[in-house]
Amino acid sequence: EKSKTTFFDKLNKAVAGKSKVDDSVLDNLEEILVSSDVGVTTTLKIIDRIEARVAQDKYVGTGELNKILREEIAGLLSEIDSGNATDFVVPKHTTGPHVIMVVGVNGVGKTTTIGKLAHQFKSQGLNVVLGAADTFRAAAIDQLQVWADRTGVPIVKQEMGSDPASVAFDTLQSGLNQNADVIIIDTAGRLHNKVNLMNELTKVKRVMQKVITDAPHDVLLVLDGSTGQNAFEQAKQFTAATEVTSLAVTKLDGTAKGGVVIGISDQFQIPVKYIGVGEGIDDLQVFNKFEFVDSFFK
Amino acid sequence: MFDNLSDKLDKALHVLKGHGSITEVNVAETLKEVRRALLDADVNFKIAKDFTNTVKEKALGQNVLTALQPSQLMVKIVKDELTALMGGDVAGINLKGSPSVILMSGLQGSGKTTFSGKLANFLKTKKTKKPLLVACDVYRPAAINQLHVVGDQIGVEVFSDEGNMDPVDIATKAVAYAKQNGHNVVIVDTAGRLAVDEEMMKEIENVHRALNPDETLFVVDAMTGQDAVNTAKAFNDRLNFDGVILTKLDGDTRGGAAISIKTVVNKPIKFIGTGEKMDAIDVFYPERMADRILGMGDVISLVERA
Ligand SMILES: Nc1nc2c(ncn2[C@@H]2O[C@H](COP(=O)(O)OP(=O)(O)OP(=O)(O)O)[C@@H](O)[C@H]2O)c(=O)[nH]1
Ligand SMILES: Nc1nc2c(ncn2[C@@H]2O[C@H](COP(=O)(O)OP(=O)(O)OP(=O)(O)O)[C@@H](O)[C@H]2O)c(=O)[nH]1
Ligand SMILES: [Mg+2]
Ligand SMILES: [Mg+2]
Numbered sequence: 101e102k103s104k105t106t107f108f109d110k111l112n113k114a115v116a117g118k119s120k121v122d123d124s125v126l127d128n129l130e131e132i133l134v135s136s137d138v139g140v141t142t143t144l145k146i147i148d149r150i151e152a153r154v155a156q157d158k159y160v161g162t163g164e165l166n167k168i169l170r171e172e173i174a175g176l177l178s179e180i181d182s183g184n185a186t187d188f189v190v191p192k193h194t195t196g197p198h199v200i201m202v203v204g205v206n207g208v209g210k211t212t213t214i215g216k217l218a219h220q221f222k223s224q225g226l227n228v229v230l231g232a233a234d235t236f237r238a239a240a241i242d243q244l245q246v247w248a249d250r251t252g253v254p255i256v257k258q259e260m261g262s263d264p265a266s267v268a269f270d271t272l273q274s275g276l277n278q279n280a281d282v283i284i285i286d287t288a289g290r291l292h293n294k295v296n297l298m299n300e301l302t303k304v305k306r307v308m309q310k311v312i313t314d315a316p317h318d319v320l321l322v323l324d325g326s327t328g329q330n331a332f333e334q335a336k337q338f339t340a341a342t343e344v345t346s347l348a349v350t351k352l353d354g355t356a357k358g359g360v361v362i363g364i365s366d367q368f369q370i371p372v373k374y375i376g377v378g379e380g381i382d383d384l385q386v387f388n389k390f391e392f393v394d395s396f397f398k
Numbered sequence: 399m400f401d402n403l404s405d406k407l408d409k410a411l412h413v414l415k416g417h418g419s420i421t422e423v424n425v426a427e428t429l430k431e432v433r434r435a436l437l438d439a440d441v442n443f444k445i446a447k448d449f450t451n452t453v454k455e456k457a458l459g460q461n462v463l464t465a466l467q468p469s470q471l472m473v474k475i476v477k478d479e480l481t482a483l484m485g486g487d488v489a490g491i492n493l494k495g496s497p498s499v500i501l502m503s504g505l506q507g508s509g510k511t512t513f514s515g516k517l518a519n520f521l522k523t524k525k526t527k528k529p530l531l532v533a534c535d536v537y538r539p540a541a542i543n544q545l546h547v548v549g550d551q552i553g554v555e556v557f558s559d560e561g562n563m564d565p566v567d568i569a570t571k572a573v574a575y576a577k578q579n580g581h582n583v584v585i586v587d588t589a590g591r592l593a594v595d596e597e598m599m600k601e602i603e604n605v606h607r608a609l610n611p612d613e614t615l616f617v618v619d620a621m622t623g624q625d626a627v628n629t630a631k632a633f634n635d636r637l638n639f640d641g642v643i644l645t646k647l648d649g650d651t652r653g654g655a656a657i658s659i660k661t662v663v664n665k666p667i668k669f670i671g672t673g674e675k676m677d678a679i680d681v682f683y684p685e686r687m688a689d690r691i692l693g694m695g696d697v698i699s700l701v702e703r704a
Contacts (some may be wrong), residue, residue: 210509238548242539330652
């Protein structure tokens with residue numbers, strides 16, 4: 101709270117009666133944004149937008165700048181991030197259940213996010229089925245099984261080492277047979293520069309379409325909130341392999357800010373849907389862009 | 399992003415070329431690009447600033463030797479400084495205790511459990527030790543299973559106490575077990591925790607106090623951004639750890655967090671993780687890391703072209 105007031109105070113003082121924001125304020129803003137992992141390119145973009153906005157609108161009053169700042173930063177986040185979504189909405193499809201495929205690099209929080217999502221959907225009274233398509237990592241299947249037990253939803257699994265595409269296929273078939281509302285497929289963590297593993301993911305996706313033609317409806321890329329600029333490359337490569345449709349940012353209960361998603365959402369036009377704020381079953385929130393931006397200045 | 403950087407550096411270095419000595423004016427643009435390269439590589443904001451200031455002091459007034467272009471001299475200064483910062487000697491691991499106790503610590507998902515297995519495998523196959531892995535993560539779903547699977551893969555025994563929720567008690571029992579059964583190294587895997595989670599930080603502090611480990615290692619994901627300094631400092635304040643493990647370097651991250659952490663806690667980076675398999679472990683080479691962070695391959699080829 102302290103540094104927030106300090107920054108906005110400074111900002112207000114520095115631009116009072118002027119049509120130009122002075123350099124020390126911009127330096128300060130640069131430091132805050134870069135330190136939140138926004139990255140240099142996106143930070144410069146934000147600063148340009150603010151300068152342009154202030155030059156055009158002139159400075160009107162206290163609070164106005166604060167508003168401009170929030171608007172300009174939030175403006176970079178994909179249009180679909182309305183900033184006031186409050187629900188975990190599941191669309192209906194004529195083809196069958198809504199299928200979510202969860203992807204990302206190692207250890208970002210995919211499996212945990214799936215557990216939390218299953219809980220949210222289940223508490224809306226929806227029928228959820230989980231698919232354990234991480235057949236590689238030690239005890240990954242057991243881990244998802246624990247979440248299935250916790251949330252009381254069925255899980256489809258095979259042996260460790262089996263073909264992930266085959267697990268995904270089975271899961272969709274089972275979900276279809278059970279008249280499920282939502283199917284969530286867990287996948288193994290993989291670094292985006294490993295071509296074979298990325299191809300495997302493309303295959304998993306393709307195989308799902310043999311069961312439900314328009315599946316997966318949502319490819320959710322999970323990003324660790326403490327990751328720096330490498331998240332860009334992750335978004336790029338996972339999008340190339342699977343056409344990512346939404347993002348989840350995890351571990352925002354720590355001191356990391358997750359600012360890199362601003363540039364990602366801007367460049368790839370992918371909305372941020374969820375944020376993870378803990379390891380517990382309830383620690384998943386719908387993304388709110390203004391709250392997110394505000395957290396940089398806290 | 400890096401292509402863009404190369405273009406800019408090209409221009410920046412061009413300014414330096416043809417000048418007899420490095421001055422405040424002709425170095426400014428280059429320093430700006432170096433700073434930007436560091437920030438793009440996730441070096442902490444303040445540390446990048448301090449670093450470029452140091453480089454500037456070293457560079458100013460230096461006469462260009464006949465053999466070197468000013469730009470080459472700059473690159474050399476930057477690289478030498480970075481390597482020096484990253485630490486000179488390859489740091490070993492302390493195995494003097496009987497048994498030697500090694501404690502893992504770090505954030506969630508950083509790679510502690512995987513690295514515990516890799517280290518056990520390394521000590522078993524390369525140092526003919528008889529390690530015992532200890533499962534002290536009592537929270538993460540299937541964490542104990544995970545360590546058992548890893549132990550089976552490498553043929554190393556795993557000590558666990560399913561249902562026991564007290565990591566201090568489990569760790570203490572494990573050391574006693576190791577002594578009775580001729581294990582000369584004990585590797586204690588712990589739950590991931592955030593530095594701001596006071597209860598969990600107390601817990602690992604208690605484990606640390608009870609075990610008095612020969613080596614306490616801080617395991618960190620090489621893709622970590624600006625927050626690396628906060629986390630490393632907080633863990634070091636509580637545990638005064640002996641070394642750092644940098645994981646997931648098989649990715650394409652520049653790994654600037656390595657500089658930030660080294661600067662903030664001044665502890666050696668001892669090993670790196672380069673894959674998910676049990677043999678994907680390597681010792682840390684400061685110079686290679688310096689090259690990687692700055693994309694030195696690119697920079698040097700630029701200078702040669704200039
Ligand atoms: N503090 C915090 N921890 C989280 C959050 N989400 C996940 N975690 C923890 O991060 C660690 C890794 O989570 P997983 O769900 O296993 O990650 P994953 O992406 O499935 O990992 P792999 O399958 O190994 O690639 C676990 O210890 C989780 O409890 C979060 O929002 N906050
Ligand atoms: N590519 C790659 N993956 C790694 C490396 N080290 C660990 N991993 C993967 O990262 C993920 C997390 O590793 P874990 O060992 O479970 O991490 P942890 O720190 O024990 O996680 P928590 O116990 O949940 O805090 C797994 O998918 C591992 O396979 C590495 O060096 N390279
Ligand atoms: Mg997983
Ligand atoms: Mg673990």
